[in-house]
Amino acid sequence: MKKSLIALSTLLMVGGTVSAQKVAFEEYTLNNGMHVILHQDNSAPVVITSVMYHVGSKDENPERTGFAHFFEHLLFEGTQNIGRGEWFKIVTGNGGTNNANTTDDRTYYYEIFPSNNLELGLWMESERLMHPVINQIGVDTQNEVVKEEKRLRVDNQPYGNLIAEIKKNMFTNHPYRWTTIGEMEHLDAATLEEFQAFNKKFYVPNNAVLVVAGQLDIAQTKIWIEKYFGSIPKGAPVTRQKFEEAPITQTxxxxxxxxxxxxxxxxxxxxxxxxxxxxxxxxxxxxxxxxxxxxxxxxxxxxxxxxxxxxxxxxxxxxxxxxxxxxxxxxxxxxxxxxxxxxxxxxxxxxxxxxxxxxxxxxxxxxxxxxxxxxxxxxxxxxxxxxxxxxxxxxxxxxxxxxxxxxxxxxxxxxxxxxxxxxxxxxxxxxxxxxxxxxxx
Structure with a gap:
């Protein structure tokens, strides 16, 4: 989720001058359209596997806002090979942590593991992409989770609706006019088939980038990436409507x-x-x-x-x-x-x-x-x-x-x-x- 208002205003509160080394990376694209970026850093025995999908709240139906953020939660429910409620147990049981976040423009998932569990992280992210279980019990469970999040972070938070009110008044045509968390009545009204269709449209390899960074063997990592992601079918091309706003000419x-x-x-x-x-x-x-x-x-x-x-x-x-x-x-x-x-x-x-x-x-x-x-x-x-x-x-x-x-x-x-x-x-x-x-x- 977005940082708080106060945090946003202090993002740059640093001082002094330092220098940084160039970040080395290698990138390529799988046959199914998934882009891959590898960064080797042997300074610590940890590795991060992350996938960013080019889907955010701006890609939603105006009558079904909140879908992208909802999937941030829903895709931890489980897969065909990871039982419901087992995702976090697998991660923590193998010395890892994980999280996800959503903006208007993209959704990002990641795991951080000891480097000897890189293959596990890759398998889990491939499972999220290829075999998610999207059923009614998962939708109903996460619906309550999202409602509670909205109550805590927006509805009952002082100044919690500031960004929502600004967006609503600044944009009349562009999907930026609604919030990332969306409207709860839209989620309540959505059918299971609508959630499944959203997943089928946006959660495809050709709409994603996989980043693996940390202590890794490049050649072995490529083998595992091909093993777990290479066979995932390419999805239909994601097309987006271009929305333009007329200039603001008066207060x-x-x-x-x-x-x-x-x-x-x-x-x-x-x-x-x-x-x-x-x-x-x-x-x-x-x-x-x-x-x-x-x-x-x-x-x-x-x-x-x-x-x-x-x-x-x-x-x-x-x-x-x-x-x-x-x-x-x-x-x-x-x-x-x-x-x-x-x-x-x-x-x-x-x-x-x-x-x-x-x-x-x-x-x-x-x-x-x-x-x-x-x-x-x-x-x-x-x-x-x-x-x-x-x-x-x-x-x-x-x-x-x-x-x-x-x-x-x-x-x-x-x-x-x-x-x-x-x-x-x-x-x-x-x-x-x-x-x-x-x-x-």
């Missing part, structure tokens, strides 16, 4: 009342381009400049100096087709959402009209150098990155070269991209308020 105003909060929040959200674009990378730098830590422009001005807010933050919510650049704040005392937005706008205008200082620019570069190193500091991080760069960017070697894009971004580009996307007539202003009877006096 969208929206309000949502959350019974779980007492302090109102205001959010300004701007629609941004695909994460494949250079502009998206520039917006990463902008969000860091504005709200990364207590020395950032917004925090220092609005929280520290003027004491107008309990918290201020910004993040670039980057995705495959579109993104959102979201700035949020919690007003303090007599300050209003409008007064916070006024202060934010002043900083954005400053960004649009003045070049950031050389000192600020170097600080940004240091932060992103550290982020790059940290993201590849573990075999799990490398496996996730390899899969993501292949699946969502179409270039695995970005794991080594993306940092060069950040290094090449100029102060002038930061100014120009802020001017291009961060204007009052191109945004949503969401008043995220306490339930009326809970509002502060």
């Amino acid at each position: 969208i105003r929206a309000r949502y009342e959350d019974p779980n909060i007492q302090i109102p929040m205001v959010a300004a959200s701007y629609r941004t381009p695909s994460n494949k674009t250079r502009d998206s990378k520039v917006l990463d730098l902008i969000s860091t400049l504005l709200s990364d830590g207590k020395s950032s422009r917004l925090y220092k001005k609005i929280v520290d100096d003027k004491k107008m807010a309990l918290q201020i933050g910004a993040f670039n919510y980057s995705q495959e087709d579109y993104g959102m650049y979201i700035i949020y704040g919690l007003p303090m005392g007599e300050n209003t959402p409008e007064s916070l937005i006024k202060e934010v706008d002043e900083e954005i205008v400053r960004l649009q009209t003045e070049l950031i200082s050389e000192k600020e620019y170097q600080k940004l570069q240091n932060i992103f150098e550290n982020q790059y190193v940290n993201s590849n500091a573990s075999v799990e991080g490398i496996a996730d990155n390899l899969a993501t760069y292949y699946m969502l960017y179409g270039d695995v070697n970005l794991i080594n070269t993306e940092i060069q894009v950040y290094r090449s971004i100029t102060r002038e580009e930061i100014r120009d991209v802020a001017k291009k996307y961060l204007n009052p007539n191109q945004r949503l202003i969401l008043d995220y308020a306490p339930k009326s009877d809970k509002a502060q006096n």
Whole structure:
């Protein structure tokens, strides 16, 4: 699942400069269309087997939202050769851990084992792909699990519906307009045949990338991959409709009342381009400049100096087709959402009209150098990155070269991209308020 709002705003809170070695990998494609990426790392006796499927909430029927996330749970139910309830027992009984997560764009499953259990990990992931058991008891069981997850993480979580409300108001045509967890009534209404059809359409080898990373013998790994995955039939090509949104040309105003909060929040959200674009990378730098830590422009001005807010933050919510650049704040005392937005706008205008200082620019570069190193500091991080760069960017070697894009971004580009996307007539202003009877006096 997605990181919490607070975690999203602090993803880049690192400092200093370090260097990283190039990530070596080998990639090829099986006859059934499954892409394979291998990364050897003998620094520790562990290995990760992971499969990323190019299916997320954006691939769902608008009347059946939540399917992709539902499958994140459902495909742990069991297979023809792994009994119901046995998956986790096999993993833990062999010294491993496993997990899965879903976004709007993809679903990712992985196991981490001692390296002598690599063959087991490959067999289990091939079983998930080739022999899943999708029956009514599994659907009913996971339906209750997902409902409880939604209650805990969304419905009863303070500010838990923030992203949902932003998406609903930012997108009118694209499937990004609904949430990854979906609507429970859609899952309740779905038939077993609809779940089976979803699996048949998207869980096919030609819609997936297999990444094996860690302490492994390349030649032996290839033999096992062919043994367990090579015979899986290729599925029908996955075709996707292209959805486009009309430009936002005037401020969208929206309000949502959350019974779980007492302090109102205001959010300004701007629609941004695909994460494949250079502009998206520039917006990463902008969000860091504005709200990364207590020395950032917004925090220092609005929280520290003027004491107008309990918290201020910004993040670039980057995705495959579109993104959102979201700035949020919690007003303090007599300050209003409008007064916070006024202060934010002043900083954005400053960004649009003045070049950031050389000192600020170097600080940004240091932060992103550290982020790059940290993201590849573990075999799990490398496996996730390899899969993501292949699946969502179409270039695995970005794991080594993306940092060069950040290094090449100029102060002038930061100014120009802020001017291009961060204007009052191109945004949503969401008043995220306490339930009326809970509002502060």
